[in-house]
Amino acid sequence: MESFTKVLVACEFSGIVREAFRAKGHEAFSCDFLDSEIPSSYHIKGNVESFLWMNWDMMICFPDCTHLAVSGARWFKDKLPQQKEALEFIQTLLYCKIPRICLENPIGIISTHIRKPDQIIQPWMFGHNETKATCLWLKNIPKLTPTKIMSERLAFVHHTSPSKTRWKERSRTFTGIAEAMTSQWGSIQ
Numbered sequence: 355m356e357s358f359t360k361v362l363v364a365c366e367f368s369g370i371v372r373e374a375f376r377a378k379g380h381e382a383f384s385c386d387f388l389d390s391e392i393p394s395s396y397h398i399k400g401n402v403e404s405f406l407w408m409n410w411d412m413m414i415c416f417p418d419c420t421h422l423a424v425s426g427a428r429w430f431k432d433k434l435p436q437q438k439e440a441l442e443f444i445q446t447l448l449y450c451k452i453p454r455i456c457l458e459n460p461i462g463i464i465s466t467h468i469r470k471p472d473q474i475i476q477p478w479m480f481g482h483n484e485t486k487a488t489c490l491w492l493k494n495i496p497k498l499t500p501t502k503i504m505s506e507r508l509a510f511v512h513h514t515s516p517s518k519t520r521w522k523e524r525s526r527t528f529t530g531i532a533e534a535m536t537s538q539w540g541s542i543q
Protein backbone atom coordinates (compact mmCIF):
# COMPACT_ATOMS: atom_id res chain seq x y z
CA MET A 355 0.00 0.00 0.00
CA GLU A 356 1.36 3.40 -0.97
CA SER A 357 0.96 6.20 1.54
CA PHE A 358 1.53 9.85 0.67
CA THR A 359 3.37 11.92 3.16
CA LYS A 360 3.80 15.66 3.64
CA VAL A 361 7.55 16.00 4.11
CA LEU A 362 9.46 19.14 5.08
CA VAL A 363 13.10 18.89 4.01
CA ALA A 364 14.58 21.65 6.16
CA CYS A 365 17.88 23.40 5.46
CA GLU A 366 18.23 21.89 2.01
CA PHE A 367 19.55 23.99 -0.92
CA SER A 368 20.39 21.00 -3.15
CA GLY A 369 16.84 19.69 -3.63
CA ILE A 370 18.17 16.12 -3.53
CA VAL A 371 15.99 14.72 -0.73
CA ARG A 372 12.97 16.79 -1.81
CA GLU A 373 13.19 15.40 -5.35
CA ALA A 374 13.70 11.81 -4.10
CA PHE A 375 10.47 12.03 -2.07
CA ARG A 376 8.53 13.79 -4.86
CA ALA A 377 9.61 11.10 -7.34
CA LYS A 378 7.78 8.60 -5.14
CA GLY A 379 4.60 10.72 -5.02
CA HIS A 380 5.06 12.44 -1.66
CA GLU A 381 4.20 16.07 -1.01
CA ALA A 382 7.76 17.13 -0.22
CA PHE A 383 8.97 20.71 0.15
CA SER A 384 12.51 21.90 0.78
CA CYS A 385 13.27 25.06 2.76
CA ASP A 386 16.49 27.07 2.94
CA PHE A 387 17.70 30.66 3.12
CA LEU A 388 19.28 29.96 -0.30
CA ASP A 389 17.65 29.25 -3.65
CA SER A 390 17.28 25.61 -4.56
CA GLU A 391 19.93 24.25 -6.92
CA ILE A 392 17.12 22.37 -8.66
CA PRO A 393 14.66 25.21 -9.23
CA SER A 394 11.20 24.21 -8.04
CA SER A 395 7.93 25.69 -6.88
CA TYR A 396 8.25 23.17 -4.04
CA HIS A 397 11.18 25.08 -2.53
CA ILE A 398 10.45 27.60 0.24
CA LYS A 399 13.11 30.29 0.48
CA GLY A 400 13.23 31.59 4.03
CA ASN A 401 13.70 30.74 7.69
CA VAL A 402 12.38 27.24 8.36
CA GLU A 403 11.37 28.25 11.89
CA SER A 404 8.42 30.10 10.31
CA PHE A 405 7.07 26.89 8.75
CA LEU A 406 7.40 24.31 11.54
CA TRP A 407 3.82 24.91 12.73
CA MET A 408 2.32 23.61 9.46
CA ASN A 409 0.74 20.20 9.12
CA TRP A 410 3.78 18.08 8.17
CA ASP A 411 3.93 14.29 8.63
CA MET A 412 7.71 14.21 8.66
CA MET A 413 10.70 16.53 8.71
CA ILE A 414 14.20 15.65 7.54
CA CYS A 415 16.61 18.44 8.44
CA PHE A 416 20.22 19.29 7.67
CA PRO A 417 21.06 22.28 9.90
CA ASP A 418 24.33 24.09 9.50
CA CYS A 419 27.19 22.41 11.39
CA THR A 420 29.68 25.32 11.27
CA HIS A 421 29.60 25.98 15.02
CA LEU A 422 28.84 22.40 16.08
CA ALA A 423 31.11 19.94 14.26
CA VAL A 424 34.28 18.52 15.84
CA SER A 425 36.15 19.53 12.67
CA GLY A 426 35.94 23.12 13.97
CA ALA A 427 36.89 22.19 17.54
CA ARG A 428 40.07 24.24 17.66
CA TRP A 429 37.95 27.42 17.43
CA PHE A 430 35.29 26.33 19.94
CA LYS A 431 36.50 28.62 22.75
CA ASP A 432 36.18 31.68 20.50
CA LYS A 433 32.63 31.06 19.40
CA LEU A 434 30.56 30.23 22.46
CA PRO A 435 27.69 32.66 21.60
CA GLN A 436 27.41 31.21 18.09
CA GLN A 437 27.44 27.69 19.53
CA LYS A 438 24.66 28.57 21.98
CA GLU A 439 22.54 29.96 19.15
CA ALA A 440 23.25 26.93 16.93
CA LEU A 441 22.29 24.53 19.75
CA GLU A 442 19.06 26.46 20.38
CA PHE A 443 18.19 26.08 16.68
CA ILE A 444 18.87 22.32 16.88
CA GLN A 445 16.53 22.10 19.89
CA THR A 446 13.84 24.07 18.08
CA LEU A 447 13.99 21.55 15.24
CA LEU A 448 14.29 18.40 17.37
CA TYR A 449 11.51 19.31 19.81
CA CYS A 450 8.97 20.82 17.40
CA LYS A 451 5.53 19.21 17.08
CA ILE A 452 6.15 17.42 13.74
CA PRO A 453 5.49 13.73 14.56
CA ARG A 454 8.45 12.15 12.72
CA ILE A 455 11.84 13.81 12.59
CA CYS A 456 15.32 12.99 11.30
CA LEU A 457 18.02 15.55 12.08
CA GLU A 458 21.38 15.08 10.36
CA ASN A 459 24.74 16.52 11.44
CA PRO A 460 28.40 15.48 11.57
CA ILE A 461 29.99 14.28 14.81
CA GLY A 462 30.05 17.27 17.15
CA ILE A 463 28.76 18.92 20.28
CA ILE A 464 25.06 18.06 19.84
CA SER A 465 25.96 14.69 21.40
CA THR A 466 27.36 16.24 24.56
CA HIS A 467 24.96 19.21 24.91
CA ILE A 468 21.64 17.67 23.83
CA ARG A 469 21.83 13.91 23.37
CA LYS A 470 23.74 11.21 21.53
CA PRO A 471 22.61 10.38 17.97
CA ASP A 472 20.44 7.34 17.34
CA GLN A 473 22.57 6.20 14.42
CA ILE A 474 25.83 6.99 12.64
CA ILE A 475 25.80 6.24 8.92
CA GLN A 476 28.41 6.42 6.14
CA PRO A 477 27.98 7.01 2.39
CA TRP A 478 29.78 3.68 1.75
CA MET A 479 26.79 1.90 3.30
CA PHE A 480 24.56 3.35 0.56
CA GLY A 481 26.45 2.75 -2.69
CA HIS A 482 29.08 5.55 -2.60
CA ASN A 483 32.85 4.98 -2.34
CA GLU A 484 33.23 7.63 0.35
CA THR A 485 33.69 7.95 4.08
CA LYS A 486 31.87 10.72 5.97
CA ALA A 487 30.52 9.84 9.41
CA THR A 488 27.04 11.31 9.59
CA CYS A 489 24.93 11.29 12.74
CA LEU A 490 21.14 10.93 12.70
CA TRP A 491 18.85 11.95 15.56
CA LEU A 492 15.53 10.19 15.02
CA LYS A 493 12.03 10.75 16.42
CA ASN A 494 9.44 8.06 15.58
CA ILE A 495 11.48 6.95 12.57
CA PRO A 496 13.40 3.63 12.33
CA LYS A 497 17.14 3.52 11.77
CA LEU A 498 18.19 3.44 8.11
CA THR A 499 19.18 0.01 6.83
CA PRO A 500 22.28 0.05 4.60
CA THR A 501 21.35 -0.59 0.97
CA LYS A 502 24.70 -1.31 -0.74
CA ILE A 503 27.95 -1.77 1.19
CA MET A 504 30.99 -0.63 -0.80
CA SER A 505 34.45 -2.07 -0.14
CA GLU A 506 36.39 0.87 -1.65
CA ARG A 507 36.17 3.80 0.78
CA LEU A 508 37.89 7.12 0.13
CA ALA A 509 37.59 10.42 1.98
CA PHE A 510 36.88 12.33 -1.27
CA VAL A 511 34.74 14.99 0.32
CA HIS A 512 37.55 16.17 2.61
CA HIS A 513 39.91 16.60 -0.29
CA THR A 514 37.83 18.97 -2.39
CA SER A 515 40.05 21.97 -3.20
CA PRO A 516 39.43 25.24 -1.33
CA SER A 517 36.87 27.53 -2.98
CA LYS A 518 33.87 29.67 -2.12
CA THR A 519 31.53 26.78 -2.88
CA ARG A 520 33.57 24.06 -1.15
CA TRP A 521 31.11 23.92 1.77
CA LYS A 522 28.35 23.12 -0.73
CA GLU A 523 30.33 20.30 -2.33
CA ARG A 524 30.89 18.88 1.15
CA SER A 525 27.35 19.20 2.39
CA ARG A 526 25.09 17.97 -0.41
CA THR A 527 23.22 14.84 0.65
CA PHE A 528 24.46 11.66 -1.05
CA THR A 529 21.84 10.40 -3.50
CA GLY A 530 22.08 6.83 -2.16
CA ILE A 531 21.18 8.09 1.34
CA ALA A 532 18.30 10.19 -0.06
CA GLU A 533 17.03 7.12 -1.91
CA ALA A 534 17.19 5.00 1.25
CA MET A 535 15.31 7.67 3.24
CA THR A 536 12.56 7.72 0.62
CA SER A 537 12.19 3.99 0.19
CA GLN A 538 12.48 3.14 3.92
CA TRP A 539 10.65 6.10 5.48
CA GLY A 540 8.20 7.07 2.75
CA SER A 541 5.58 4.56 3.80
CA ILE A 542 5.86 4.44 7.59
CA GLN A 543 2.52 5.09 9.32
Ligand SMILES: C[S@@+](CC[C@H](N)C(=O)[O-])C[C@H]1O[C@@H](n2cnc3c(N)ncnc32)[C@H](O)[C@@H]1O
Pocket residue numbers: 364365366367368369370385386387388400401402403416417418419525526527
Ligand atom coordinates in the same frame (compact mmCIF):
# COMPACT_ATOMS: atom_id res chain seq x y z
C1 LIG B 1 24.99 22.03 5.69
S1 LIG B 1 23.86 22.81 4.63
C2 LIG B 1 22.78 21.48 4.25
C3 LIG B 1 22.90 20.98 2.86
C4 LIG B 1 21.95 19.87 2.51
N1 LIG B 1 22.44 18.57 2.96
C5 LIG B 1 21.66 19.86 1.02
O1 LIG B 1 21.88 18.81 0.35
O2 LIG B 1 21.24 20.90 0.51
C6 LIG B 1 22.94 23.76 5.80
C7 LIG B 1 21.93 24.68 5.17
O3 LIG B 1 21.08 25.17 6.21
C8 LIG B 1 20.57 26.42 5.79
N2 LIG B 1 19.96 27.06 6.98
C9 LIG B 1 20.55 27.35 8.15
N3 LIG B 1 19.66 27.89 9.02
C10 LIG B 1 18.46 27.91 8.37
C11 LIG B 1 17.16 28.35 8.75
N4 LIG B 1 16.90 28.86 9.97
N5 LIG B 1 16.16 28.24 7.84
C12 LIG B 1 16.41 27.73 6.61
N6 LIG B 1 17.64 27.28 6.19
C13 LIG B 1 18.65 27.39 7.08
C14 LIG B 1 21.78 27.10 5.20
O4 LIG B 1 21.42 28.14 4.31
C15 LIG B 1 22.48 25.92 4.48
O5 LIG B 1 22.15 25.87 3.11
